[in-house]
Amino acid sequence: MLQESLQNAAKHSGVRHFEVDLHGTPDGIQLTVSDLGAGFDLQDAINHRGLGLISMRERLQLVRGELSIRSQPGRGTTVVARVPIVAKKDSARAAG
Numbered sequence: 001m002l003q004e005s006l007q008n009a010a011k012h013s014g015v016r017h018f019e020v021d022l023h024g025t026p027d028g029i030q031l032t033v034s035d036l037g038a039g040f041d042l043q044d045a046i047n048h049r050g051l052g053l054i055s056m057r058e059r060l061q062l063v064r065g066e067l068s069i070r071s072q073p074g075r076g077t078t079v080v081a082r083v084p085i086v087a088k089k090d091s092a093r094a095a096g
Helices: 002-012 042-047 051-062 088-095
Strands: 019-025 028-035 066-071 077-084
Touching: 002 019, 002 028, 002 051, 002 077, 042 066, 051 066, 051 077
Parallel strands: none
Antiparallel strands: 019 028, 028 077, 066 077
16 A cells, blocks of 8 residues: 555655655554645546556455545645454454
8 A cells, every 4th residue: 555655646746755654543554645746636536447546445445444535636645544453353253
């Protein structure tokens, strides 16, 4: 997630400064990557099937995570990936 987000930002944002935050809670972990660059129209990116965005969303779904993207043309982009921590009893139940 971090690699894809930073590659997208470096390629499309027009800036060279990015903010990365990774933190954990008792319930999960959250990765946030943001920039103050060019931004983009999220609906347009979805309609044109941006493979990077699709790939990130699919990878997160494999671990019951979720992806949130906030972006506007001229106002930068923030990508947030959240992954829940599954307790051992929950994972044993899911496997059974």
